[in-house]
Amino acid sequence: MLVDPRAPASVLAVVAHPDDAEFSAGGTIARWTSNGTRASLCICTNGDKGSNDPGISSAELARLREQEERAAASVLGIDEVIFLGHPDGTLQPTLELRRDIVRVIRQLRPEAVICPDPLRRYGATYVNHPDHRAVGEAALDAIYPSARDPLVFPELARAGLEPHKVLRVFVSNPLDPSCLVDIGETLERKIDALRQHRSQVSEERLREFLPQRAAEVGAPAGLAYAEGFQLITLS
Numbered sequence: 510m511l512v513d514p515r516a517p518a519s520v521l522a523v524v525a526h527p528d529d530a531e532f533s534a535g536g537t538i539a540r541w542t543s544n545g546t547r548a549s550l551c552i553c554t555n556g557d558k559g560s561n562d563p564g565i566s567s568a569e570l571a572r573l574r575e576q577e578e579r580a581a582a583s584v585l586g587i588d589e590v591i592f593l594g595h596p597d598g599t600l601q602p603t604l605e606l607r608r609d610i611v612r613v614i615r616q617l618r619p620e621a622v623i624c625p626d627p628l629r630r631y632g633a634t635y636v637n638h639p640d641h642r643a644v645g646e647a648a649l650d651a652i653y654p655s656a657r658d659p660l661v662f663p664e665l666a667r668a669g670l671e672p673h674k675v676l677r678v679f680v681s682n683p684l685d686p687s688c689l690v691d692i693g694e695t696l697e698r699k700i701d702a703l704r705q706h707r708s709q710v711s712e713e714r715l716r717e718f719l720p721q722r723a724a725e726v727g728a729p730a731g732l733a734y735a736e737g738f739q740l741i742t743l744s
């Protein structure tokens with residue numbers, strides 16, 4: 510098990526919804542940005558279905574969640590947040606989604622990408638949101654080979670977006686992590702970032718669930734709190 514891999518010079522997190530990056534990798538992103546990593550975030554939907562409140566419209570919810578995400582990103586030291594605006598709740602790993610992610614990768618040219626695990630179908634107490642799996646699949650396909658190969662999506666090259674090779678992929682929340690990032694010093698920032706998502710998370714859940722989960726992930730390596738990834742090193 511690799512503990513605390515070298516922080517990348519730049520990282521792009523590609524996720525489905527506002528709050529996903531904070532839940533899956535908020536402590537890691539905060540740790541890396543504190544050490545000078547340039548971080549950006551690409552959110553594939555606007556999260557406009559994520560509410561049980563019958564009094565809020567999808568448009569209002571999308572506006573609210575964008576504000577919440579910008580506040581959370583600021584807590585984690587993320588420089589740039591890009592919303593792709595795909596449908597929330599019914600996302601599919603289409604070529605259109607893949608092309609949009611390739612566009613962002615070629616624009617921002619990150620050394621590393623964080624994305625969800627498309628293989629994570631369910632756990633003992635939950636079913637993984639299908640949008641998370643869809644983004645995981647589209648993001649991995651975007652990283653390899655589409656962002657790297659100039660003849661894929663030639664319209665992007667014609668628009669001046671040169672191919673880009675991502676060197677490391679951190680697949681978040683995998684079934685079997687190959688690498689852990691110690692978030693003992695940044696757990697509070699992760700919680701504070703998630704606290705900005707007022708429409709989504711209760712203080713009680715933040716205080717109980719988050720430290721408990723981070724402790725479970727860290728335990729095999731003797732860390733008080735950690736986030737786990739499957740690390741893919743591309744050459």
Ligand SMILES: [Zn+2]
Nearest residue numbers: 525526529638
């Ligand atoms: Zn989500």
